[in-house]
Amino acid sequence: MIPQTRETLLEFVRTNTVTSNPITNQTDLIQNEIMDSLMLMELVLFVEQAWGVQLMGNDFAPNYFRTVEQLAQLVETRRLSQSA
Amino acid sequence: MNQDYCLAIRSLTKGASPDAGQPPWYGWEPQPLSEPTIAHRFLSICTKHADRISMEDGRGALSYRWLHCQSSRLAQHLVNHNDFEVGTHVGLCLSNSPEYVAAFFGIQLAGGVAVPIPPHQQGSRSQQQIGMTRLKLLIENGQHRTETSSRDTLLVRLNATTVPQSCQQVRPMGRLAMLLFTSGSSGDPKAVMLSHQNILSNTQSIVQVLPVAPTDRSLANMPFAHALGNSVMQTHILNGAGLIFSSDLLFPTALLNALETKQCTSLVAVPEVFDFLLRALGTDSLKSSSLRYMAVAGGRMDPDRAVQLADQISPVEFFVMYGQTEATARLACLPSRQVEQQADTIGMPIPGVEFSIRNRDGNPVNDGQVGTLFARGKNIMLGYWNDPEGSHSVLRNGWLNTGDRAAKNPVGNYTICGRENGLVKIQGYRFHPNEIDAILLKLMPDTQFATVPYADQGQTRLALFAHHPENVPIDPTELRQICYRQLARHMVPQLYQVIESWPLNSARKIDQAELSRRARQINSSRSYNRSA
Numbered sequence: 001m002i003p004q005t006r007e008t009l010l011e012f013v014r015t016n017t018v019t020s021n022p023i024t025n026q027t028d029l030i031q032n033e034i035m036d037s038l039m040l041m042e043l044v045l046f047v048e049q050a051w052g053v054q055l056m057g058n059d060f061a062p063n064y065f066r067t068v069e070q071l072a073q074l075v076e077t078r079r080l081s082q083s084a
Numbered sequence: 085m086n087q088d089y090c091l092a093i094r095s096l097t098k099g100a101s102p103d104a105g106q107p108p109w110y111g112w113e114p115q116p117l118s119e120p121t122i123a124h125r126f127l128s129i130c131t132k133h134a135d136r137i138s139m140e141d142g143r144g145a146l147s148y149r150w151l152h153c154q155s156s157r158l159a160q161h162l163v164n165h166n167d168f169e170v171g172t173h174v175g176l177c178l179s180n181s182p183e184y185v186a187a188f189f190g191i192q193l194a195g196g197v198a199v200p201i202p203p204h205q206q207g208s209r210s211q212q213q214i215g216m217t218r219l220k221l222l223i224e225n226g227q228h229r230t231e232t233s234s235r236d237t238l239l240v241r242l243n244a245t246t247v248p249q250s251c252q253q254v255r256p257m258g259r260l261a262m263l264l265f266t267s268g269s270s271g272d273p274k275a276v277m278l279s280h281q282n283i284l285s286n287t288q289s290i291v292q293v294l295p296v297a298p299t300d301r302s303l304a305n306m307p308f309a310h311a312l313g314n315s316v317m318q319t320h321i322l323n324g325a326g327l328i329f330s331s332d333l334l335f336p337t338a339l340l341n342a343l344e345t346k347q348c349t350s351l352v353a354v355p356e357v358f359d360f361l362l363r364a365l366g367t368d369s370l371k372s373s374s375l376r377y378m379a380v381a382g383g384r385m386d387p388d389r390a391v392q393l394a395d396q397i398s399p400v401e402f403f404v405m406y407g408q409t410e411a412t413a414r415l416a417c418l419p420s421r422q423v424e425q426q427a428d429t430i431g432m433p434i435p436g437v438e439f440s441i442r443n444r445d446g447n448p449v450n451d452g453q454v455g456t457l458f459a460r461g462k463n464i465m466l467g468y469w470n471d472p473e474g475s476h477s478v479l480r481n482g483w484l485n486t487g488d489r490a491a492k493n494p495v496g497n498y499t500i501c502g503r504e505n506g507l508v509k510i511q512g513y514r515f516h517p518n519e520i521d522a523i524l525l526k527l528m529p530d531t532q533f534a535t536v537p538y539a540d541q542g543q544t545r546l547a548l549f550a551h552h553p554e555n556v557p558i559d560p561t562e563l564r565q566i567c568y569r570q571l572a573r574h575m576v577p578q579l580y581q582v583i584e585s586w587p588l589n590s591a592r593k594i595d596q597a598e599l600s601r602r603a604r605q606i607n608s609s610r611s612y613n614r615s616a
Contacts, residue, residue, distance in 0.1 A: 015561060018568040030332070033204070037334040038511065038573055041356065044363075045540070049610050056366040061337040 005051070006072040012046055013039075013068060025069040035065060043071070053078040088143050089242035091158060091183055092226035096175075096219050097167050113259045121280040122192045122261055123254045125322050126155070133298060133324035139182045140301070140346065141329035146182055148324070151189070153244040154182075156251035158190025158223075161240050163250070167220045170195035171258045175214060175222040177201040180304050180313065180329055185321060186242055187223045188308075195257035199275070200264065200309035205572055217263050217275050217469060263469055264311055266409040266514060275469035276311075276409045285462035286412035287319045289434040293417040294403060295377055296350075300325035303348045305333040305357070312382040312512050315413030316352050336364035347374040354512040355385035356543065358393055370397040381405035381414060382512030384500065386542035387427035394423045406430035406500070408514065410484055411437075412463040416498060429497035437461035439498060440483065441490055454501050457490035458483040506596075508537045508544050511574045517546060520577065523570050524548075524563075531558060534586070535577055536596050538603035546577035547603035551586060558582045579603055 006025055014023050017034050021027075029035040043065065044055055053075060064074045115121055130152035138151045162168045174196045178184040191198045199217050201210055214222070226239045261283055263275040290296070302320050304327045306313035320327050330342040339361065343351060358380050377400060380390065385404065394402040401420035404427065407413050416439070418431030433439045441455040442448055449455040464484045467475030478485045489501040507516050517535035524533045534549045548567070550558050560580035567576045581602070589595040 015564060016568070018565060035334070036204075036573060037356065038576070040334055041360070041543075042578060055363065057364060057368070058337055060335055060360065060364045062332050062335050065335070 002072055002076050005075050006068060008050065009043075009047075009068045009072055009075070012043070016042060023068075025072070026067050028066055029068075030062060030066050040065060047071070047075055051075055051079050053082055088227065089154070089183055089186070090226035091187055091240045091242065092224045093158075093161060093165065093238045093240060094222045094224060095165075095167050095236045096214065096222055115257050115259045115280060117256070119281060120284060121254060121257060122189075122283055122318075122322070123195075123257075125284060126189050126192060127152075127252075127254065129322060129324050136298060136324060137301075137326045138321060139185060139327045139329065141182060142331070151182075151186060151321075153247055154186040154242040155189040155193055156247040157242065157244040158187055158240055159193035159251050160248050161238060162190065162194035162196060162221070163255075165221065165238070168194065168196065170255065171197060171260070172221065173197045173199050173217050173219050173263065175199045175201045175217075175219040176309070177203050177210070177222055177224050178308075179203050179225075180308050180317075181225070182329070183225055183227075183242065184308050185317060185327065188317070189321070191223075192261065193251055193254075195255045197258070197260050198262040200262070200314065202265075202307065202309040206570070209572060212273070213265060213275075216273075260466065262314075264314060264409050265309075266311065274471060274474060277466040277469050278412055279466050282412045282463050282465060283318055284322070285436055286315065286414065287322050289436045289461075289463065290315070290319050290414055291323055292435045293419070294319075294350075294379060295401070296320065296323055296325055298324035300349045300376075301328050301347060301374070302326065302350045302352065303328050303330065303333070303339070303343055303346070305330075305339065305351070306353055306382070306512070310382075310512055311407070311409040311413050312352065312354065315407075336360040340364060340370075343375060344372055349374055349376045350378065351375070352379045352381060354382040355380055355389075356383075356511055358385060359389060359543065362389060362393055362396070365396055368396070370400060372397075372400060375400045377401040377403060377420065379403040379405055381407060383509040383544075389542060390427040391424055394420065394427075404429075404431060406498075408486060410465045410478065411459055411461070411486075412465070415439075415459050415461075415463075415486075418497065422497070426493075426495070426497050429493065429499045431497050433459070433461075433498075437463065439490075439492075441492060441498075451492045451494070454489055454491045456504060457486045457488045457498070457500070459486055460484070508546070510544055510546075513572070513574045515575060520546070520548065520567070520571060520575055524566065527566060527570070530554075530556070532586070534594050534596070534599055536599040536603060538579075538600045538607065540578075540604075540607055545579070545603075545607075546575070547579040547581060547599065547606075548577040549581050549583050549586075549599055549602075551583050555584070579607060581606060 064070050130148045134149040136148055137145045138148045139146045174191045188198050259279045261280045262278050308317050328346045328348050332338040403420050404418040405414050406416040415437050416430045416433050438460045440458040443455050460483045487504045490498050492498050507514050520535040521533040532551045536547055537544050538547055563580050587595040587598040
C-alpha cells in the first residue's frame with residue numbers, strides 16, 4: 001500500500017503548489033517553502049478524507065510532514081493501527 | 085555585540101515618474117502637538133523598561149535599551165536619506181523578527197508612515213501595493229547581503245550602543261502613522277490609514293481586557309504585516325512586554341513546544357491555529373508552567389471548539405475577540421469567564437468603543453433584533469488611502485459600518501449573524517470571493533467563474549465553479565495551478581468544479597447559495613467511506 005499512498009500524496013502536493021523545482025518523495029517541503037499553514041491544513045484534511053485516518057496529537061510534527069515519504073509512512077501506520 | 089542584525093533601506097524612486105503631487109484627498113494633517121504619538125509612547129517605554137527583555141529569538145534576548153538604540157539608528161539614517169522627509173511612506177518587507185520591530189519604531193521616530201508589505205507573496209501583488217501607496221523607500225532584511233551598500237540600497241547594521249542626541253526628542257510629524265492592507269467591501273484591495281491616536285487608543289483598550297503585563301512573553305506567530313499581528317506587536321512593545329520569535333510554528337506540536345520551552349505567557353492567534361492546536365492536544369489537557377492566557381481573533385471560531393479549548397487549557401484563560409483592520413485591530417472581547425456560556429457571542433465592546441445596531445434606514449434596532457453593526461471610537465481609521473468614496477461608504481459621522489449583521493442578547497453581549505456584503509475571512513484575511521473571479525476573468529475572458537464559500541469541519545473554504553458558454557473543455561487541474569500562481573495563498577480555492585450551466589435564483593442571477601450547497605455535497609462525497 002505504501003507505494004500507492006506515496007504516489008497519491010505526491011500527486012496531491014504537486015497539484016496544490018506552484019514551484020519551478022521538481023517535487024519528489026524526498027523533497028524537503030518545509031525548507032523549499034512548499035509547506036505553509038494552508039498546505040498543512042489541506043494535507044491533513046486530504047489524508048483524513050482519502051484514507052479515513054484520524055491524525056491526532058504528536059502526528060502534527062515537522063518530522064512527519066517534511067517529505068512525502070515521511071507522511072506516507074505516517075498514513076500507513078495510522079491506517080493499519082486504526083483498522084485493527 | 086551581536087553582529088547578526090542588519091536592515092537594508094532600498095530607494096524606490098529611481099526611474100519613477102515625478103510625483104504629480106498629493107492626491108486630491110489625502111487625509112493627512114499635522115499631529116496636534118498636545119497629543120502623544122507612537123514615538124512618544126515608545127521612548128517612554130524604552131526609558132522606563134530599559135533593562136527588560138523586549139524580544140527574544142534564536143540569536144538571543146534583546147533589551148528595550150537595545151531596541152531603543154537600533155530604532156534610533158534606523159531613524160537617523162532615514163532622516164538623513166535623500167528620499168525621506170516627514171510623512172514619507174516607508175515600506176517594511178520583513179518577516180516577524182527583531183529587525184521588523186526595530187524598523188517599525190525607527191520609522192515612527194523619524195516621522196515617517198510605516199507600510200508593511202507581506203514578505204511571502206507574489207511579486208506582482210507587492211508591486212501593486214508599493215505603487216498604490218507611493219512608497220519611496222523599502223526596508224528589507226539586510227542580513228545576507230554581501231555588499232556594504234550600493235547606490236540604491238543602504239545597509240544599516242543594528243549594533244548601536246547609544247541613542248543619538250537628535251533621536252531623544254520626538255519630531256513634529258503628521259497624524260498618519262501607518263497604512264495596513266485589507267480588502268474593501270467590494271473586494272478590491274485597500275490601504276487603511278491608521279493614525280497615532282488610533283493605534284495608541286486601541287493598544288490601551290486591549291490591555292484593559294487582556295491581562296497584558298510587562299512580564300509577558302507573547303509568542304509572535306501572527307504576521308506583523310497583518311492587522312492582528314500588528315496589534316500584538318504594538319500592544320506588547322508599547323506596554324513594556326516581550327515578544328518571542330520561533331520557527332516552524334505552523335506545526336501545532338512545534339507551537340506547543342515553543343510555548344513551553346520559551347516560557348511564553350500568552351498566545352494570540354486566528355481560529356485556524358486553535359483548531360489545529362485542538363487536534364494536536366486530542367483529549368489531553370494543556371500542560372504549561374508559564375502560559376497565562378490565549379486569545380482568538382481575526383475570524384469566527386466555532387463556539388463548541390472555543391468551549392472545548394477553554395476547558396482543555398484551563399486554568400490558562402481563553403478570550404474571544406472581534407475586530408477588523410478598519411478599527412485598528414480589535415473592537416470587542418468575550419472574557420474568559422463567559423466563554424462557556426456565551427461562546428456564540430463576541431462579548432462587549434472594549435473600553436473606548438461603542439456599538440450601535442441599525443436597520444436599513446440607519447435607525448437603531450431593539451435589543452435582540454438583527455441589524456448592521458456600527459462601531460465608534462478613537463480606534464476607527466482615518467479612512468482608506470486615496471479612496472474618499474470607499475472611505476465615505478463605510479464611515480458616517482464617526483461611525484464605522486463593520487459590514488457585519490449582529491444582534492445584542494439579554495446579557496448585553498453581541499452575536500454576529502453574518503456578513504452584509506459577502507466578504508469571507510480565512511486565516512484572518514478578509515476578502516470577497518469575486519476578487520478571485522475577476523482575476524481569472526482577465527486570464528480567461530471567455531470563461532465564466534463563480535467562487536463561493538462553503539463550510540468544512542467548522543472552517544470556511546472556497547469552491548471555484550467554471551463554465552464555458554460554448555462548452556469548451558476546462559481543466560480543473562490547470563485552473564488550480566493558475567490560482568496558485570495568481571492569488572494570495574489564503575485565497576486559493578480548495579475545490580474546483582466545471583459545470584454545464586449555472587443554477588439561477590428567482591432574480592435570474594447565479595444562485596450562490598445553491599453553489600455553496602453543491603460544494604458541501606461534493607466535499608462530503610469525497611470523504612472516505614468506512615463501510616466500503
